[in-house]
Each structure stands twice: as structure tokens, then as C-alpha cells.
Amino acid sequence: MGSVEGVTAFTRLVEHIEKYSPEWAEGICDVPAANIRRIAHEYLEAASVGATTVIDGVTLPLRPVAVILGKSVNNGWGAFECCWARTMLAVLVGALENPGGTLGTTVRLNRPHDNRHKSVLPGEDGFMAQKFNATDKANWAVKPTGRNMHKTLVPIVGNTAWSQALGPTQLAWMFQREQPAGSNMPQPTLPDVWFIYRTNPAISFWETQTLVKTIATFPFTVAFAYTVDETNYMADLLLPEATDLESVQMIRVGGTKFMEQFWDHKGVALRQPAVAAQGDTRDFTWITNELARRTGLLEQYNEAINRGAAGVSPLKGANYDFSLDPKGEHAPEVVWDAVCRAATTVLSEGRETLDLSWFKEHGFYTVPMSRLEWYLSPTMEKQGLRYELPYQERLLRVGRELRNRLHENKMAWWDEQLSEYAALPEWHDVPGRWDAALVNAGAKVEDFPLWLLASKSMQYHAGGNVGIELMREVSQNIRGHAGVIMNAKTAARYGIADGDRIEVRSHIGATYGAAVLAQGIRPDTLVILGQFDHWAQPYAKDLDMPSLNTIAPMSLELTDATGSGADIVKVQVRKIAEATA
Numbered sequence: 279m280g281s282v283e284g285v286t287a288f289t290r291l292v293e294h295i296e297k298y299s300p301e302w303a304e305g306i307c308d309v310p311a312a313n314i315r316r317i318a319h320e321y322l323e324a325a326s327v328g329a330t331t332v333i334d335g336v337t338l339p340l341r342p343v344a345v346i347l348g349k350s351v352n353n354g355w356g357a358f359e360c361c362w363a364r365t366m367l368a369v370l371v372g373a374l375e376n377p378g379g380t381l382g383t384t385v386r387l388n389r390p391h392d393n394r395h396k397s398v399l400p401g402e403d404g405f406m407a408q409k410f411n412a413t414d415k416a417n418w419a420v421k422p423t424g425r426n427m428h429k430t431l432v433p434i435v436g437n438t439a440w441s442q443a444l445g446p447t448q449l450a451w452m453f454q455r456e457q458p459a460g461s462n463m464p465q466p467t468l469p470d471v472w473f474i475y476r477t478n479p480a481i482s483f484w485e486t487q488t489l490v491k492t493i494a495t496f497p498f499t500v501a502f503a504y505t506v507d508e509t510n511y512m513a514d515l516l517l518p519e520a521t522d523l524e525s526v527q528m529i530r531v532g533g534t535k536f537m538e539q540f541w542d543h544k545g546v547a548l549r550q551p552a553v554a555a556q557g558d559t560r561d562f563t564w565i566t567n568e569l570a571r572r573t574g575l576l577e578q579y580n581e582a583i584n585r586g587a588a589g590v591s592p593l594k595g596a597n598y599d600f601s602l603d604p605k606g607e608h609a610p611e612v613v614w615d616a617v618c619r620a621a622t623t624v625l626s627e628g629r630e631t632l633d634l635s636w637f638k639e640h641g642f643y644t645v646p647m648s649r650l651e652w653y654l655s656p657t658m659e660k661q662g663l664r665y666e667l668p669y670q671e672r673l674l675r676v677g678r679e680l681r682n683r684l685h686e687n688k689m690a691w692w693d694e695q696l697s698e699y700a701a702l703p704e705w706h707d708v709p710g711r712w713d714a715a716l717v718n719a720g721a722k723v724e725d726f727p728l729w730l731l732a733s734k735s736m737q738y739h740a741g742g743n744v745g746i747e748l749m750r751e752v753s754q755n756i757r758g759h760a761g762v763i764m765n766a767k768t769a770a771r772y773g774i775a776d777g778d779r780i781e782v783r784s785h786i787g788a789t790y791g792a793a794v795l796a797q798g799i800r801p802d803t804l805v806i807l808g809q810f811d812h813w814a815q816p817y818a819k820d821l822d823m824p825s826l827n828t829i830a831p832m833s834l835e836l837t838d839a840t841g842s843g844a845d846i847v848k849v850q851v852r853k854i855a856e857a858t859a
């Protein structure tokens with residue numbers, strides 16, 4: 279191909295970005311062009327291009343600069359462009375996966391899931407191998423393998439256990455009541471048996487009232503329950519499970535996991551009972567053992583544990599074998615004893631093998647790790663691999679192939695999502711998508727002038743602890759946890775005072791709570807912390823707290839190419855008369 283003329287990816291980037299000047303951006307995001315330029319120069323200065331640091335005898339770039347993206351910025355429409363731009367900034371100054379810069383954490387899509395560095399394998403064109411779902415004509419999954427259709431619609435999430443969570447889960451619920459015109463997909467069925475474990479989707483998902491109606495039609499629902507909640511309220515069978523303070527599990531600690539990136543050790547810790555299990559509760563390992571035995575899946579279940587399904591280490595490796603007899607029944611203590619032995623053998627590289635009784639006395643086992651393991655770039659460089667930026671040719675290609683497959687099967691309802699498969703992303707009017715969705719739903723944009731966002735808090739996080747009185751007590755010491763946060767001047771315009779009970783209404787319903795007035799929020803924006811509107815869970819149902827999920831619609835229009843959506847909805851607000859309240 280030496281005779282083929284071309285330009286570099288960087289040249290394409292410069293040409294592509296030229297039209298997006300600070301002056302152009304000022305008209306979009308309300309940030310003055312001068313501020314944009316100032317922050318860009320501050321970023322470049324902080325990056326300290328050319329500076330180095332030495333870690334365990336290896337010289338690495340030192341780039342102490344990063345951009346952090348938060349909730350509803352890194353998911354849904356517009357998230358691809360934001361994540362791409364954030365990562366591209368890091369690439370331009372050498373701050374991606376280098377000391378001081380932007381780092382990734384837990385491996386989600388590429389195996390092995392426990393080690394980022396071992397997941398780096400050479401792929402085509404000098405890039406890291408990525409297990410996309412097939413989009414070629416011979417191998418594309420024309421028939422979905424699951425209700426969220428991730429293998430059919432979302433090539434970039436691959437096909438692992440985690441992919442189920444990354445696909446467009448809302449489609450599984452939406453298509454129960456209606457499929458898009460020209461869907462040409464099998465009608466999704468109801469699950470014959472639905473298991474619920476430590477989750478409450480009737481509160482934590484969008485359009486909760488519709489979700490509840492769908493759940494109520496499920497033929498048979500089994501819930502592991504600690505107290506009644508909005509989802510297990512409709513269960514046919516409630517099973518008691520020992521809580522974390524009453525049961526045994528081995529958990530990874532240290533290393534590069536989740537938000538806790540900076541460890542000098544890695545290892546495992548044993549969670550063991552602080553108190554005896556209460557009543558008829560059972561350790562979850564005992565429950566899964568029994569389910570496997572009673573359903574005739576014992577051999578497959580044991581083989582999965584041998585492969586490492588307990589979440590720590592395979593029970594058999596090159597120089598050790600603590601695997602379980604696939605055809606035998608094994609008590610929880612036997613399972614965890616084997617896991618303890620395998621984990622310590624792997625971590626110590628064969629120097630030590632410690633059993634369950636050792637862990638019951640000592641609690642945890644760690645080994646030192648080099649800080650070089652914090653950073654992926656040295657591993658990439660050793661294998662001669664490059665980051666696929668700025669020009670993402672593979673993304674462009676799989677998007678075109680997916681479009682061909684869908685159109686060959688007379689399906690055009692995913693076309694808007696396919697627009698995100700671009701080598702260099704283009705700006706598009708993200709807020710305008712919400713306005714268009716309102717119009718298509720038969721509503722008027724002018725009737726819903728405000729934006730409602732949801733945010734997480736350290737006290738409530740994803741809302742799983744709302745029924746704990748202590749968390750309520752702590753949260754009330756922090757502004758914003760008492761209701762709906764809104765701009766004080768906006769509130770005055772609506773005749774709303776701090777603490778007034780208000781109605782926040784979207785085109786599908788309303789949620790209610792107290793007004794929490796603040797200056798540090800955009801005048802056109804409301805914010806609700808956490809997930810509430812409980813109607814069954816003890817204590818939580820009496821808090822009278824609002825929830826975005828009650829009034830945010832599940833919508834194909836507001837679903838992006840990855841199947842993701844943002845916790846954003848257009849709303850109107852009004853004060854509730856005291857007599858009515």
C-alpha cells in the first residue's frame with residue numbers, strides 16, 4: 279500500500295475540530311469564550327508536558343491533569359462526545375493511563391476481569407483487541423439472545439455476563455407493551471420465573487408506574503427479601519437470606535478496582551458472620567448450592583465455581599488444583615475453603631497456601647504490588663499497541679456493518695442510534711432531542727420549561743438504604759436531601775418559598791416534595807437526590823420524598839447507541855396549596 283496517499287489521524291482531527299471554536303461553543307453552553315480559552319491553557323500548563331517520574335526504576339511521563347465526568351454526562355445522548363473529548367484531551371498531552379492523568383479501573387468487557395494488564399492483547403492494526411459482537415452477515419445475531427438485545431444492537435459491549443447490564447435494558451420493558459413500527463423482532467416473552475436479588479427496580483428504573491404494572495403480570499416471581507419493598511410486594515415467593523453480617527464470602531481488596539485506584543497491595547478479605555444467622559435465613563452459598571442441586575444443574579454449577587465463578591480465582595491452575603468434584607454436593611465451608619487455598623496460592627505465586635480456618639483468624643491476605651500496575655500505558659507500549667484515538671475507524675466500520683444488517687432485515691427503527699458510530703464525533707443538539715420527544719408524545723414544549731436532573735449522594739447513593747433511619751438522620755444535615763433543589767430566583771417567580779410542598783410534573787406523571795432553594799443551580803434546572811417515591815417499604819414510604827424515576831419516560835428516542843439513557847426529563851413545577859397538601 280506504499281503508493282496510497284493519505285493524511286494522519288491528527289490532521290483529520292485538526293480539520294474536524296476547526297469549526298468548533300470557543301466563540302461557537304459560547305453560544306451553546308453559556309460559558310464565555312474567554313473562559314474556555316483560559317481553562318484550555320490552564321489544562322495544558324498543568325499537564326507539564328515533558329516532565330517525568332520514576333516508578334520502580336521505570337521512567338514514565340508525569341501528567342498531573344484530568345477531566346472528571348459525572349452522572350448523566352457520561353451516559354445517554356451526548357455522552358459519547360463528552361467521553362471522547364475528555365479522553366482525547368488526555369491523549370493530546372500524554373495523560374491517558376500515565377501518572378497524574380486519567381485512569382481506568384475494573385475490567386468490564388475483556389477477560390480476565392480481575393487484571394487490566396492481562397486483558398491487553400494485540401489486535402488488528404496495532405490496536406488492543408476488542409471483542410465486539412459480530413456485525414458481519416455470516417455471524418450477526420439476527421435473533422436476539424436476550425430481552426435487551428445487546429448482542430444484536432450493541433456491538434461494542436461484547437457478550438459477557440457484564441454485557442447484559444450494558445445493553446438497552448429498557449427495551450426489555452418497553453417492548454412488552456409495544457414494539458416500534460417495522461421492528462421485525464420476535465415479541466419478547468415474560469420470564470417464566472423471575473428472580474430478584476438485592477434490587478428494587480420498581481423504584482430504581484424509569485417510568486416506575488408502568489414498570490410495576492408489567493411486573494405484576496409476571497407468571498412467577500421469587501424475591502430474596504429483608505423487608506417488604508415495591509418490587510417484592512408482587513413476588514409469589516419470598517426467601518430469607520442471611521445478611522452480610524451473618525454470612526461468608528471472599529472479596530477482592532486492593533489492586534485497581536472501581537474508584538479505589540491507588541493501592542500498594544492487592545489480595546482478598548474474608549467476610550464472616552459477626553452474629554449468628556437469624557430465624558430461617560440461609561447463607562447465599564447454601565442457597566445457590568441447593569438451587570443447583572434441585573434444578574439438576576449441580577455439575578455445571580460446580581464446574582463454574584472451578585472456573586472462578588466465586589469471583590476470586592479459578593480453583594485449578596498450572597501448578598495447583600483445589601477444584602471441587604463436579605458431581606458432588608459441597609457445603610459452603612468446603613467451597614470457601616477451596617477458594618481460600620486457590621486465592622492465596624495465586625497471589626503468592628505458589629509460596630503459600632492458606633485455608634478457611636487461617637482466614638477466620640487473620641481476616642485478609644495481601645501481597646505487595648508495584649505502582650506500575652496502576653498505569654496501562656507501559657503495558658500497551660511493551661506490546662507496541664496504540665490507543666485508537668483520535669480516528670476510531672473500527673467504530674465507524676462496525677456501525678456501517680450493523681446498519682447493513684438491520685436494513686437487510688427491513689429494520690430502520692435503530693437508525694438514529696447508528697448515527698453515533700463515527701470515527702470523529704460531530705456535535706448535535708442534545709437538548710433538542712428531549713424537546714422532539716415531547717412533541718412526538720403529543721405534548722407542548724412550552725408547557726415543560728424546566729429540566730429535572732437526578733444526582734447521587736454519599737448518604738443514599740443508589741437508594742438501596744433509604745429504609746435505614748440512620749441514613750435519613752445523617753442526610754438531613756446536608757443541604758439538598760429534603761426535597762427538590764431549585765434556583766431561588768426561579769422559585770420566587772413561581773411564588774414558591776423554601777420548604778413549600780411542590781408538584782413536579784412531566785408529560786407522563788407527577789412527583790411531590792418540599793422545595794429546597796439554592797443560588798448555585800441553573801435557573802432552568804431542578805435536581806432530586808436519590809431514588810424515592812416508595813409506597814411499600816417500611817419507613818421509606820413515610821418520608822414523602824420525590825423521585826425523578828416516577829416521571830422519566832422509557833423512550834426509544836432518548837436511548838443512545840449503547841442502549842444508555844440519562845436521568846433527565848423536561849418538567850413544569852407548581853406550588854401545592856396548603857389545604858391540598
